[in-house]
Each structure stands twice: as structure tokens, then as C-alpha cells.
């Protein structure tokens with residue numbers, strides 16, 4: 405039987421369209437780099453629509469378009485293009501994307517995660533410029549094994565915010581002042597500032613950050629990206645410039661929850677050179693990517709602590725109480741139970757007169773241990789005292805406008821973790837925050853997690869070393885006030901300022917956090933609706949077109965004829 409005439413014409417048009425598509429590549433075939441996910445990039449690479457060299461070129465062009473304003477990236481890996489062309493050659497021979505999902509994918513590292521290559525690892529200082537590590541940090545080496553291309557280093561609040569008592573967020577002596585892209589002079593929050601900005605604008609597929617007390621969560625919140633802060637010990641800190649051994653954790657800034665799962669999967673695991681990783685309770689890291697399903701919230705019990713949200717923990721916070729209530733409705737409609745008004749009796753621990761006590765857990769600097777590992781150390785820096793002295797003496801370090809008050813305090817107290825009172829103080833603190841507060845509440849109310857506007861999730865997790873994931877929730881309305889930062893010439897909140905919502909759980913509950921965060925993200929999907937006011941224009945189509953015009957006979961195939 406012949407198909408009716410109209411249908412036949414439609415079929416003809418269809419097949420003509422797909423035929424012309426296979427002959428001609430259109431700009432729309434390339435994933436827009438502002439939002440490209442790992443799946444988008446994998447598909448394009450694995451189908452030869454573009455190469456890793458194209459990707460690296462596109463990202464370098466995008467960085468150079470905006471970096472003079474945003475100062476998000478401090479160094480580009482001089483070897484990035486040659487590594488990309490090695491990955492391209494490997495892909496032509498054949499790779500197993502299931503085994504190496506990050507194969508040929510460019511990422512940025514916060515400039516405190518060391519690589520044994522041409523790049524510096526300075527935490528944004530001149531003190532460590534030119535210093536050399538004996539080999540890659542464990543994180544960098546795991547990422548390379550997963551096939552990733554380390555594209556460059558991202559700016560940060562200098563020394564991950566351990567230099568000044570009140571930090572200039574996003575500023576480092578060597579990297580300059582990083583700013584966010586959602587309103588002019590936006591405080592990008594810190595300390596993984598460049599990692600948040602770069603990820604949000606598609607200057608790389610994703611970025612790695614570190615979190616001691618909000619350093620992944622707050623930049624994720626302010627820059628409209630997903631921030632994943634794993635349990636301290638899930639990722640190795642070996643050859644990562646430390647702030648506090650007890651609190652530091654290496655995590656991710658990505659545009660989607662599933663991309664965080666891919667990146668965490670590549671980074672998590674035990675490492676004999678960081679004994680905190682021996683606390684990992686499973687022999688094999690759970691499948692975080694598989695945990696990302698559309699029923700991740702179903703049947704979960706999730707607590708909300710109103711007394712935590714009433715504290716002055718972070719008055720800045722571009723938060724919107726109505727958006728948060730709507731989020732609770734989304735969570736309920738996904739089949740989770742919200743257990744409201746959970747009492748967290750430790751809130752005053754973080755505020756008012758007892759504020760000082762929260763410094764106890766951070767008092768140890770393992771800085772000396774890190775410095776001791778350096779193969780080359782041009783300024784002979786071996787201790788926090790040397791760092792403080794160098795910083796005060798070298799005019800490039802911006803002292804005294806940028807001070808050294810946090811170091812001064814620790815040096816004056818003279819305490820470290822060999823002090824007999826250190827560990828008993830830590831035990832006291834974790835008891836107050838844990839059984840008497842957060843973990844106590846999880847047990848008492850039988851909760852899987854708690855949910856709060858992101859800034860309210862920071863301190864408890866930091867004190868306990870627990871995991872948190874922050875997901876974009878909204879933007880401040882056009883009539884919201886313009887609030888300056890208390891440090892630097894920056895704006896803390898203003899119209900269009902993004903904010904996030906955070907799920908917090910007990911130690912090593914990452915798999916459950918991924919499930920809940922993914923489900924929530926799929927139901928709300930707000931990131932793409934929030935637009936930066938400045939954004940690079942270079943796309944993969946431009947780079948591929950340029951390559952094909954230059955060398956039409958190369959491996960261009962039928963593109964852009």
C-alpha cells in the first residue's frame with residue numbers, strides 16, 4: 405500500500421533533512437559551551453564532530469575573551485594542546501569511554517592542587533612561584549588516569565583564605581581579583597572562586613576545588629553551579645596546599661549534578677599518602693553516576709532546621725525565603741517527607757560570644773609538611789612564619805592592605821596538633837556538633853539528610869568533616885538591594901545574584917546526596933534560566949570551522965562544505 409501523498413512528502417523532507425545533515429555540519433549541531441555536559445562533549449568527541457584539540461582551543465579562546473575582567477584563570481597549561489592531541493590519537497585507535505569517561509575532556513584545578521608539569525602551584529602567592537613538587541598530587545594523577553586534560557589553574561582567595569582573618573574573597577596576589585559574572589563587581593565568594601566562575605561560564609568542562617569551611621559551597625551558591633563537598637577523607641589531599649588537615653576536602657564545581665558524580669567517581673579513593681582516606685568505609689567507591697535517578701528523593705526523610713536559618717551565620721546570602729519554601733514543596737511532591745522544625749541546639753556555637761571557638765579545629769597548619777615535600781623552593785619557605793614574613797616584605801603581596809591577621813593569630817597562639825590539648829579540644833567540638841547536634845538530630849528524627857539555603861549548611865559540615873551538595877535554586881529579583889562586601893571593592897548581593905540550596909548528610913553519605921540532588925535538579929532545572937551578564941562568545945563551531953578552512957583536506961570530513 406502506498407502511503408498517502410502528504411505523508412510521503414513529509415517522509416521525503418525528513419530523509420532529505422537527515423541526508424543534508426550528514427553532509428553539512430550546522431552550528432546547532434555543536435553543544436553550546438556555556439552549558440555543555442559531559443554527555444554532550446563525549447558524544448561530539450566519540451562521533452568525530454570535534455576533537456579534544458578543538459575543545460582546548462575553544463576553551464582557551466573563551467578564557468582570553470573574559471579573563472581580563474573576571475580573572476578566573478591564573479595559568480593555562482602550556483602542554484594542554486599536546487596532551488589533547490595525544491588523547492585524539494588514542495581515541496582514533498579506540499578507547500573505552502565507560503572506563504575513561506573523562507577521556508579528552510578539559511578541566512581546571514584550583515591553584516592549590518599541585519601538578520608536576522610547567523604549571524605553578526602557588527595558592528595565589530609569589531612565595532611559591534617557581535616552586536616544584538616531586539610528582540603530581542594524587543588528585544591530578546587520578547584525573548590524568550581517567551583521561552582528563554588539565555587545562556589550567558583557577559584563581560582562588562589567596563592561600564584558600566588562610567592568610568587574612570577577614571578574607572578578600574577571590575583575591576590573590578598572583579592572580580588578581582576574580583569577580584563573578586552575574587552582576588558587575590560581583591563578589592564570587594571563596595575560596596574556590598575561579599573554579600566557580602570558570603565552570604559557570606564554560607571556560608572548561610568543570611573545575612576541582614577545595615573546601616575547608618565553605619570554599620566550594622559558597623562559590624557554587626554565588627556562581628550558579630553545583631558544588632560537591634565530599635566527606636573529609638573521601639578524596640586525597642596529598643600535594644594539595646593545606647589549610648587545616650582536619651577540615652580540608654577536595655571536591656567539585658560542575659554545571660550539573662551528574663557531572664559532579666562523574667568527576668567525584670574519578671577522584672574518590674584511598675591513598676596511603678593521606679591517612680584520612682583510610683577512614684573510607686567501603687572497598688569499592690559506590691557508583692555515584694548510577695545513583696543519579698529520577699526517583700532519588702522518593703521515600704527520603706529530610707530535615708529542616710528553622711533555628712539554624714534564623715542565625716546570623718551569613719547575612720549576605722542572596723537567599724530568598726519563598727524560593728526555599730517552594731523547593732520544600734518540590735521535595736515533598738517528589739515523594740520525600742520534610743521533617744520541619746528540627747532543633748539543632750548547636751547554632752549558638754557558631755554565633756555571638758562563642759564564635760571564636762570555631763577556630764579551634766582549624767588551628768593546625770600542616771603547611772610545614774607540604775613545604776617539606778617541595779623539590780624546589782626558590783624562596784626557602786619552610787613554615788607559616790616564613791610565609792608571613794615573605795608576605796609582609798614582598799611588595800607584590802599587597803601588604804598591609806591585604807593583611808596576615810589569620811596567620812598572626814595562629815603564630816601568636818603557638819598551637820598545633822602536637823599540643824596535648826588539641827585533640828581533646830577537637831573531641832569536644834565534634835561532640836558538640838555531632839551527637840549533641842547534627843548527627844544526634846539525624847538519629848532522633850531518622851533523617852537521611854537535612855536541607856537548607858546553602859550558606860546555612862557550611863559551618864556544621866566544616867566542623868564535622870561531613871559532605872554537602874549545593875544545587876542552583878534561583879536568582880535575586882530585579883528590585884533587590886545592592887549590598888557591598890565588607891572587604892574589597894566588590895558587591896556581595898544585587899539583582900540577578902544566584903543562590904543555591906544544599907543537602908547535607910552524615911559521613912560518607914555521598915551516594916544518597918547524589919540521588920537527592922539529581923532528582924531535585926531534574927525537577928527544578930533553574931541553572932539555564934539564570935543568565936550571566938558577561939559571557940564568552942567562542943563556540944566549538946567557530947574553532948572547527950577555522951580548522952576546516954585552514955586544512956579542508958585534513959580530517960575535516962564533510963564539515964562546513
Ligand SMILES: *[C@@H]1O[C@H](CO)[C@@H](O)[C@H](O)[C@H]1NC(C)=O
Nearest residue numbers: 479480482522523524533534
Ligand atoms: C610559573 O612561574 C614561573 C616563574 O614566575 C613562570 O616563568 C612560568 O611561566 C609560570 N608557568 C606558567 C604555566 O604560567
Ligand SMILES: *[C@@H]1O[C@H](CO)[C@@H](O)[C@H](O)[C@H]1NC(C)=O
Nearest residue numbers: 637678679680681682683827
Ligand atoms: C591520621 O593520623 C593522625 C596523626 O597520626 C591520627 O590522629 C588520625 O587518627 C589518623 N586518621 C585516620 C583516619 O586514621
Ligand SMILES: *[C@@H]1O[C@H](CO)[C@@H](O)[C@H](O)[C@H]1NC(C)=O
Nearest residue numbers: 531780781782783784785794
Ligand atoms: C635559599 O637557600 C639557598 C641555599 O641555602 C641559597 O643559595 C639561596 O640564596 C636562598 N634563596 C633565598 C631567596 O633566600
Ligand SMILES: *[C@@H]1O[C@H](CO)[C@@H](O)[C@H](O)[C@H]1NC(C)=O
Nearest residue numbers: 772818819820821822823824
Ligand atoms: C607544637 O606545640 C608544641 C607544644 O605547644 C611545641 O612545643 C612545638 O614546638 C610546636 N611545634 C610546631 C611545629 O610549631
Ligand SMILES: *[C@@H]1O[C@H](CO)[C@@H](O)[C@H](O)[C@H]1NC(C)=O
Nearest residue numbers: 764767819820823825826829
Ligand atoms: C584548647 O582549649 C583551651 C580552652 O578553650 C584553650 O586554652 C587551648 O588553647 C586549646 N588548645 C588548642 C590546641 O586549641
Ligand SMILES: CC(=O)N[C@H]1CO[C@H](CO)[C@@H](O)[C@@H]1O
Nearest residue numbers: 471477478479480578579580
Ligand atoms: C592567564 C591569565 O590571564 N593570567 C592573568 C592572571 O592575573 C594576573 C594579574 O592580574 C595577570 O597578570 C595574568 O596575565
Ligand SMILES: CC(=O)N[C@H]1CO[C@H](CO)[C@@H](O)[C@@H]1O
Nearest residue numbers: 649768769770772819820821
Ligand atoms: C604547624 C603545625 O602545627 N603543623 C602540624 C600539623 O599536623 C601535622 C600532622 O597532621 C604535624 O605533623 C604538623 O607538625
